[in-house]
Every structure is written in C-alpha cells, then in structure tokens.
Amino acid sequence: MSPMRRKLLRDLLRLWPQALAIALVMAAGVATFVLAVGAHASLEQTRSAYYERQRFADVFARVVRAPDSLGPEIAAIPGVAAVETRIAALALLDLPDMIEPASAMMLSLPDHGEALLNVPVLRQGRAPTPGSDREAMVSEPFAAAHGYGLGSTFEAILDGRKRELAIVGIALSPEFVYTVGPGDLMPDDRRFGIVWMSRRALAGAFDLRGAFSEVSVRLRRGASEPAVIDRLDALLEPFGGEGAYGRDDQASHAFLDAELMQLRAMSRILPPIFLLVSALLVNMTLARLVTLEREQIGLLKALGYSGFAIGSHYVEFAGLIALVGVAIGALAGTWLGIGLTTLYGDFFRFPFLLFQKDPQTYLAAAAVTLVAAGVGAARAAAQVAALAPAVAMVPPAPARYKTGLFDRAVALAQLSTTAVMAARSLVRRPLRTAGAVVGAALSVAILVGSLWTFGSVEFMIDVTFNRAERQDATVTFVRERPVAAAREIGRLPGVIAFEPYRAIPVKLRNGTRERRVAIMGVVEGAELSRVLDERLAPIDPPENGLAVSAALARALDLRRGEMVEVELLGGRRHTQVMPVSEVIEGYLGLTANMRLEAANALMGEGALVSGAHILLDPAHDEAFFAAVKDIPAARFVALQRVALQKFRDTLASNIIIMISVYVALAVIIAFGVIYNFARISLSEQGRELASLRVLGFTPAETSGILFVEIGVVTALAQPLGWALGYGFAAMLAQGFESELYRVPLIVGPEVYAWASLVAIGATLVSALVVRRRIDRLDLIAVLKTRE
Numbered sequence: 001m002s003p004m005r006r007k008l009l010r011d012l013l014r015l016w017p018q019a020l021a022i023a024l025v026m027a028a029g030v031a032t033f034v035l036a037v038g039a040h041a042s043l044e045q046t047r048s049a050y051y052e053r054q055r056f057a058d059v060f061a062r063v064v065r066a067p068d069s070l071g072p073e074i075a076a077i078p079g080v081a082a083v084e085t086r087i088a089a090l091a092l093l094d095l096p097d098m099i100e101p102a103s104a105m106m107l108s109l110p111d112h113g114e115a116l117l118n119v120p121v122l123r124q125g126r127a128p129t130p131g132s133d134r135e136a137m138v139s140e141p142f143a144a145a146h147g148y149g150l151g152s153t154f155e156a157i158l159d160g161r162k163r164e165l166a167i168v169g170i171a172l173s174p175e176f177v178y179t180v181g182p183g184d185l186m187p188d189d190r191r192f193g194i195v196w197m198s199r200r201a202l203a204g205a206f207d208l209r210g211a212f213s214e215v216s217v218r219l220r221r222g223a224s225e226p227a228v229i230d231r232l233d234a235l236l237e238p239f240g241g242e243g244a245y246g247r248d249d250q251a252s253h254a255f256l257d258a259e260l261m262q263l264r265a266m267s268r269i270l271p272p273i274f275l276l277v278s279a280l281l282v283n284m285t286l287a288r289l290v291t292l293e294r295e296q297i298g299l300l301k302a303l304g305y306s307g308f309a310i311g312s313h314y315v316e317f318a319g320l321i322a323l324v325g326v327a328i329g330a331l332a333g334t335w336l337g338i339g340l341t342t343l344y345g346d347f348f349r350f351p352f353l354l355f356q357k358d359p360q361t362y363l364a365a366a367a368v369t370l371v372a373a374g375v376g377a378a379r380a381a382a383q384v385a386a387l388a389p390a391v392a393m394v395p396p397a398p399a400r401y402k403t404g405l406f407d408r409a410v411a412l413a414q415l416s417t418t419a420v421m422a423a424r425s426l427v428r429r430p431l432r433t434a435g436a437v438v439g440a441a442l443s444v445a446i447l448v449g450s451l452w453t454f455g456s457v458e459f460m461i462d463v464t465f466n467r468a469e470r471q472d473a474t475v476t477f478v479r480e481r482p483v484a485a486a487r488e489i490g491r492l493p494g495v496i497a498f499e500p501y502r503a504i505p506v507k508l509r510n511g512t513r514e515r516r517v518a519i520m521g522v523v524e525g526a527e528l529s530r531v532l533d534e535r536l537a538p539i540d541p542p543e544n545g546l547a548v549s550a551a552l553a554r555a556l557d558l559r560r561g562e563m564v565e566v567e568l569l570g571g572r573r574h575t576q577v578m579p580v581s582e583v584i585e586g587y588l589g590l591t592a593n594m595r596l597e598a599a600n601a602l603m604g605e606g607a608l609v610s611g612a613h614i615l616l617d618p619a620h621d622e623a624f625f626a627a628v629k630d631i632p633a634a635r636f637v638a639l640q641r642v643a644l645q646k647f648r649d650t651l652a653s654n655i656i657i658m659i660s661v662y663v664a665l666a667v668i669i670a671f672g673v674i675y676n677f678a679r680i681s682l683s684e685q686g687r688e689l690a691s692l693r694v695l696g697f698t699p700a701e702t703s704g705i706l707f708v709e710i711g712v713v714t715a716l717a718q719p720l721g722w723a724l725g726y727g728f729a730a731m732l733a734q735g736f737e738s739e740l741y742r743v744p745l746i747v748g749p750e751v752y753a754w755a756s757l758v759a760i761g762a763t764l765v766s767a768l769v770v771r772r773r774i775d776r777l778d779l780i781a782v783l784k785t786r787e
Helices: 003-014 018-055 071-074 140-146 199-205 224-240 251-292 294-302 308-344 358-386 405-414 417-427 430-466 485-489 550-556 598-604 618-628 640-696 698-737 749-775 779-784
Strands: 059-067 082-084 088-094 102-109 121-125 134-137 153-158 161-172 193-199 209-219 472-480 495-510 512-521 546-549 563-568 575-584 590-596 609-615 634-639
Touching: 003 018, 003 082, 003 308, 003 598, 018 251, 018 308, 018 358, 059 071, 059 224, 071 082, 071 209, 071 224, 082 102, 088 121, 088 209, 088 251, 088 472, 088 634, 102 153, 102 199, 102 575, 134 140, 140 161, 161 193, 193 199, 199 224, 209 224, 251 294, 251 308, 251 430, 251 640, 251 698, 294 308, 294 698, 308 358, 417 430, 417 640, 417 698, 430 640, 430 698, 430 749, 472 485, 485 495, 485 609, 495 598, 512 550, 512 598, 546 550, 546 563, 563 598, 590 598, 598 609, 618 634, 634 640, 640 698, 640 749, 698 749
Parallel strands: 102 193, 134 161, 512 590, 546 575
Antiparallel strands: 059 209, 082 209, 088 102, 088 153, 121 161, 134 193, 153 161, 472 609, 472 634, 495 512, 495 563, 495 609, 546 590, 563 575
C-alpha cells in the first residue's frame, strides 16, 4: 500500500465521527432518490406490464342502450385494433354484515370465449357459467373486506329485484387498480366492489337483450385518439351516448397518474437539498483539515509529491465518505422503497407489485453524490495545489485584528467574556459561520416543508366536509328521474332535509383547451351541498352562466366574465356558449355549478334530477338504510361520515409515514451540520480552550464558549429556515397538485414552532456529544500543538 493510501486510511479512522456525520447526510439524499425513483419505476413498470398483459383499453364510452349490431361499425373506425361491448350498471347490495347499503358495479363477461379487452385476472375459482343468473365473480379487495371466499353468497338488487348470488370466482382488473365508488373520495372496499356476471344474465336483469351499455376500444399504434373519439361519439349519439374518453379521464388510471406525479416531484425536490448540505460539510471539513496538515503537506511536496497528487488525496478522502453514504443510502432507500411499495399495495390493486431495484437508479445516485463530494473537495484541493513547500512548513501568520465596528458594538452591549469570545470566533470566520447557518437552516426548511401538510389537510377537510358538503348521505339514481323521486327520498324514515341535484356530463372548451367534467345543478339557497366563493363564503349558483372552480379555471385559462364552450355529452347532444359568472373554491376534482332550473333548461328535458343530498337523524339510520334498499331508482348511497373517516384514516397513515421519514432526515442534517461545525470550532480553538482550563476555567465555562457559538448559529438559522421551508412547502404543494385533488398551502405558526423545536433538539444532542470531547481534552498535548 502506498504512503498516501495509508495516510488516507489514518485520516478516516481519526476523523470517523465527522466523516460518518457527512456520510449520513449524503445517505439521506441517496435514500430519498432511490425511494422516489424506485417507487415511481415500480408503479410505472407494473402498470405498463399489467395493462399490456390484460389488454387494457385506450378509449371508453357509456351509452344508455345501443344495439349489438353497432359493434362491427365501431371496429371499422380507422385506428381501432379491438372492440369490446358489455353491460355495465350500478346496483345496491344487501349484505348481512352491514347495516348500510353497499353498491357494486355490475359488469358482464362474454358467454362465449374470453374477454378481448380489460381481461380480469382470476385469483381464485372460475368465471361464472354462461347464462347463469346466480353465479358471480367479485373483485378481490371486496371479497377480502367481507371475508368472502368461494361459495359465499350475498344479495344484489338488480333493477329493483333482489337476487342471491353465489361467488364462484375472485379476480382483479386493470380497470380497477384504484376502485372508488361514485361520489366517494377514497377506496372503500366494504361499501363498493366489482361484480362480474354472465352477459346473458345481466342482459335479462337490466332489459338489455341484444344491446350494450358500455364499450371499450383499443387503438392501433400511431392511431389518433381524438379522431377515434369523435367518430365513436357520432356512432353512439343516437343511442344516448355520454361521450367517449381516453385513459387520461379513466378514474383508476388518473389516480395512478397523480401518484406518479407526486413521486416525480419528490425525486426532484428533496435529494438536491441533501447533496447541497453534504457539499458544504465536505468543504468545511477539508478546509480545516488542510489548515491542520499544512506542515505535512509541505513535507510531502518537499519529498517530491506533486500538488495534484496531494490534492487528489483530499478528493479521495471525500470520495470515500461519499461511497459510504451511497452504500448506507442505497440500503435505506431500498428498505424504505419496499415499505412504500407494500403500502401502495393497500391502495393500488395489482396482481403483483415489487420494488424495482434498477442498477441505473443506484448508479445515478452514486454518480450525483460523488460529484457533490468532488465539488465540496475542490476548494481544499485547490488550496493544496497552490501551497508552496516552504510556506506550508511554516505556521500560518496570525490573523491581524484591529478594533472595529463589531468591537464597539460588543463594548456597548456589555457582553460577558464568554459571549465576546464566541461572537469574535463567529464574525472573524464568516465563511465557516455562513456554511453552518445555511446547513442548519436547511434542516429547519425540510421540517417546515413537511409539517405544513397536517394543518393543510385539516383545513381541506374543514372546507370540504364542514363548509361545502354538509350532507350526511347522497343517494344517486340509476338515471335521471322526475323531482318526485327526490321527494320520495325525502319521505324516508330519518330524513330531516333533502336537496335534489342534477349532474350533467359535459366537455368545457376554451380554445384548444378542454376538460371533461360534470356540471352540478344545485338548488337555490342550498344548505347541504353549498357552493363557496374564493373567500370560502357560501353563495348561490348563478342564474345565468357557470360557477367554475379555481382549478378548472386555471386548466382552461378562464377568468370571470369570459365565455366558455359547453358541449353536452348526454341527452340531446348540442354545444352552447356560456359565461363564467363566478370562480369558486374547491380542493377535490374539477367542478362546475349552476342553478338546478338552469341546468334542466340547458338539457331541455324538463324537471329531472340525478339524486338527492340528505340530512339524517342518527337515531333512525338503520330504518333509513333498510328503506332505501327498497327504492328501485337508487343505485348508490354515499355516506359522508364514512367518506370522512376513510379520508382521515388513509391520509393519516400516509402522512405519519411521510413525516416520520422527513423528520428523521432533517434530524440527520441538523446533527451532521452542527456536529461538524462544533468539531471544526473545537479544532480551531483547542489551544485557547485548553489555556482557559489551565487558567482555572471549569469544563462547563469552557464548553460554554462553544455552546454560545452553536446557539447563535442555530438562532440565525431559524428565520432563514422558515423562509426556505415555506418555499419548499410551496414547491411540494405545486408538485403534488393534480386535477383530482389539491392540498391548500397553509403554513401556520405551529409549523414553524415544531420545526424549530425538532431542529434545536438535534442541535442539543450534537452539542452534548462535542461537550464530552471538551471534557476529555489532553491539555498538555493541545498546548503543544503548533498552528
């Protein structure tokens, strides 16, 4: 082994605490990168393989009733590779283990041969016997939620008639990776499931013999999706088509896309923070090491070692630290990634989902980390290269001090001797102090950039469930009904108040921008489902024009008073231009509202409604649930308290995991920065501190000087960390925003307080660790040190 290699190993062993602290910060960056990129690749590749294997469709369309003879015409559309028509309908379920009604999407399976598209993955059992009206195959999450197995039975209300169905198969489907019932916010596998039955059986149950109500289309490579959708809409329009749409608007696919977008944001925002801090730490540590080893550097140069060779030694020192950080980070990132992938398995239902350990991800993380270490070591290497042997072997000239503004300020402040010494050390080494302040501020910033989600989610829940959607239940009809149907709901046991509503599927278009949404027709003076303006005050929907959510206005580049093109996708298909009368607030989905009477006038079909929002007396819940099951028109009952609890449980689980990871990472940064700062200060001031001990200062008084420095650095880091943290929070909020949901950016005083408390706690731990080294100072050895 060469002498330089032996020196490298000795340096690492001598400085292992500082090296480990830096390596842990680097590991945090590597771990977040591996976690985010690996989880993203896992979801993306699993989804692609699943879609391809089960032939997931590209275009979807619903229709009231279209003849089977239309199938060949759809297949003849240019660009269409395959077509699958089927029967799809919502149905209420009467389950023995639930008081409240559950619902299911009833889907038909071909009676002859396998499905061409959206092929279910059979997990247990078999498909229903062709023609059997008593056999069913159910989705695996629904079966698991109720403890169902092969042979289990349950009752379904099919078009007003109750039937007992026996489970003969359990399956998963690429259409329902993320399964959400109509009007629900989160998957609720107890209350909503997928049920497949024979096509012949469902055709008889829903009076669709020789007809279909849903069609899926797979496109040829290079085919134009908009052109196929336009042609498909033209074919389905005479039969009550509701407008075809692509994968981007398919609910399950859209939720997966939103999660992938969040992982991309995480991989872009967090790792650079850790790498910046690690570069600062490497720079601070090596700069001090070069100062301490001036004499050794001079001797090495005198012996013939070039400046490049010696500089390379310090770069290698940083590189070895980086490699340790990469190894720790890769292991931690893989472990966290496997845990996150397991968590995803509870929400996204794939037949398989494994964390992707792509070598390219680890190589990319290692390369970026090594570059950060190299950047941090570059200044030290440059100092070594510029140092002449004769100069290096002579102790550096003492700093020239003179009385200045700082000293006058200190005199006026009448600070203690300890405080004066600490203040002079900070002011006369500005680069070291600034690096420590920035590093500590970044730890605070990461905490602020994660803890804000608690208050923001609570604010979103308050606005959504307490101010806007205040109903206890929402009953959705199978199709539009006269207002009398809503009044019938209002007469059910336990109903205190009800408000009918109408949902109209439309395309809103502004120039080249368009979005597929549902216009909600709301009654005047609504108290259960209210429209909130941008100040979150309740308003009545406009008599003329639309009230669109701020997110929809941004998506379409609309402002109040501008005109928007409204293309109706149901009933009498036509296009109309309407004004945007109000821009309203809402955090879930893209919404548009108008007066119920105006919505019915727009459709030109008379006074019809899609369902009713209901206020219930809790004492009569059981009677209401029993009664609503007997209403043929009812197809889905959304319960607000269940939705809120599911929302809280799901988000609480995700947030606790996320915050735990972020807090751990922020603590690593705070500890690494302050520990290295304190160690460097100790090495720089060791002679002075030892002299004070010899003069009679106690260990507490001596370490107090260093503690004051650490305290000042920590205090200065707080406001900078708050400001940076707000910026990180804004970046994360923007990165996590999708058209499905948005988390408002609410950063209250408690966020800054908790962030500072956690960072200060990590700082105290690192200060106490350094305090032990001060107490163990070898006074004679330190006083002999020549600088």
